[in-house]
Amino acid sequence: MAPLFNLMLAILSIFVGSCFSESPTKVQLVGGAHRCEGRVEVEHNGQWGTVCDDGWDRRDVAVVCRELNCGAVIQTPRGASYQPPASEQRVLIQGVDCNGTEDTLAQCELNYDVFDCSHEEDAGAQCENPDSDLLFIPEDVRLVDGPGHCQGRVEVLHQSQWSTVCKAGWNLQVSKVVCRQLGCGRALLTYGSCNKNTQGKGPIWMGKMSCSGQEANLRSCLLSRLENNCTHGEDTWMECEDPFELKLVGGDTPCSGRLEVLHKGSWGSVCDDNWGEKEDQVVCKQLGCGKSLHPSPKTRKIYGPGAGRIWLDDVNCSGKEQSLEFCRHRLWGYHDCTHKEDVEVICTDFDV
Structure with missing residues (x-):
């Protein structure tokens, strides 16, 4: 045995x-x-x-x-x-x-x-939740007292009450999530509201968010308690790019033509430096068109050069982005191009 x-x-x-x-x-x-x-x-x-x-x-x-x-x-x-x-x-x-x-x-x-x-x-x-009422997953978020809904002082909502956010518990990765949740473009700046005109009033949320930057909203991030005695002089202020508005100009349908983007109230073109099929895919997706046909260089430049500003250069997408605003690019208006290098995009017709 x-x-x-x-x-x-x-x-x-x-x-x-x-x-x-x-x-x-x-x-x-x-x-x-x-x-x-x-x-x-x-x-x-x-x-x-x-x-x-x-x-x-x-x-x-x-x-x-x-x-x-x-x-x-x-x-x-x-x-x-x-x-x-x-x-x-x-x-x-x-x-x-x-x-x-x-x-x-x-x-x-x-x-x-x-x-x-x-x-x-x-x-x-x-x-059970042993944390105080000021430590909660935000039900909503907004940017206030800025020039638009994509810039301003960060405030989070809980049980119908808005609270400001302490800068010590905030970082760029969290800002990226907020910009995405608000339908804005890339996160640009995050800093404290030193100016009294930008400081809030009322409760200050004492939570610390931990995000990867890829989450769709703050509810997907991790939350911990912030051990810090903040004042409204440390309220978080952040800025995102305005949401991109795109159009294709000069084609037979809205799904083909020279690419133009809206910035600061003016339409401008995009330089084709490093532009490729992945970037075409993102534009077609954002416009609700079908798949990118990605014409060869020989068949490009059939819609004529643009006029006015060249807003974007060196755009770099993975192809998975839902909007061009989440692709990397130079600062707005910085380029080394002429309108002979304007991007043109051809997609199949609108998705149904």
Whole structure:
């Protein structure tokens, strides 16, 4: 019996090693109304991913709440009820088995052998929120007292009340998300409102946002408490580019012609330095046209040169952008071109 028993132990150790290997180093709740509610995400080997809800129960949620210092369990919601995870995220854990007394999820039995789980089965958690009323995921954001809705003092909304934002908890990556959420262009500047004319009144939000800069809105960013005694002299002021307005001029349809962009109330052309098919794709997408036909250099320049300003040069897109405003480019009006180098774009007709 001894050889057989040893063999069974060896097989069991292999199974345990493959199914309950390294534990996640971090856990977070994403997409909820505050940091103590949302879809459960774990980090494993440097990668963030979700947890399958197979066997997920209040004991597992209790451990997550304890690890995040979020008080008691409220409920075990479905993770799919929150904003869906990033497209590149995977389900990293098939099963979790906690007795409910562990201090961290890493101390529970975790099965990394994911074989049958989609993001529709992501685990969720809702815990008490121990933070004060001033630490909340913003319901909305706006820029006020600026020359337009794309420049101004940052204010966030919670329970019908607008609050200013302390500069110490803000950075360029967060500004990028705000510009995108407001439908503006690239983030240009972020600084404190030193001028009394730009300072706000009322409550000051004491949260610190952590964003990658790629999120669609602030609700997708992480939130933590800002340990800082801010005054309205440190209110956050930020500026985005105005949203791009595009048109194609001189073609038989609005989906072909010389590219022009609107800036400061004037239409101007775009230089073709480094312009290629990816840039064409973004323009066609933004205009609601079909696919880019990307004419060869020999068939270009059939719509004639533009007149007036050349607004953009050295535009560089990945092709995935929804608008030209998210592509890199020189500062507005800076170029080394003539109108003989104006960009022309030909797309198939409007999408239906």
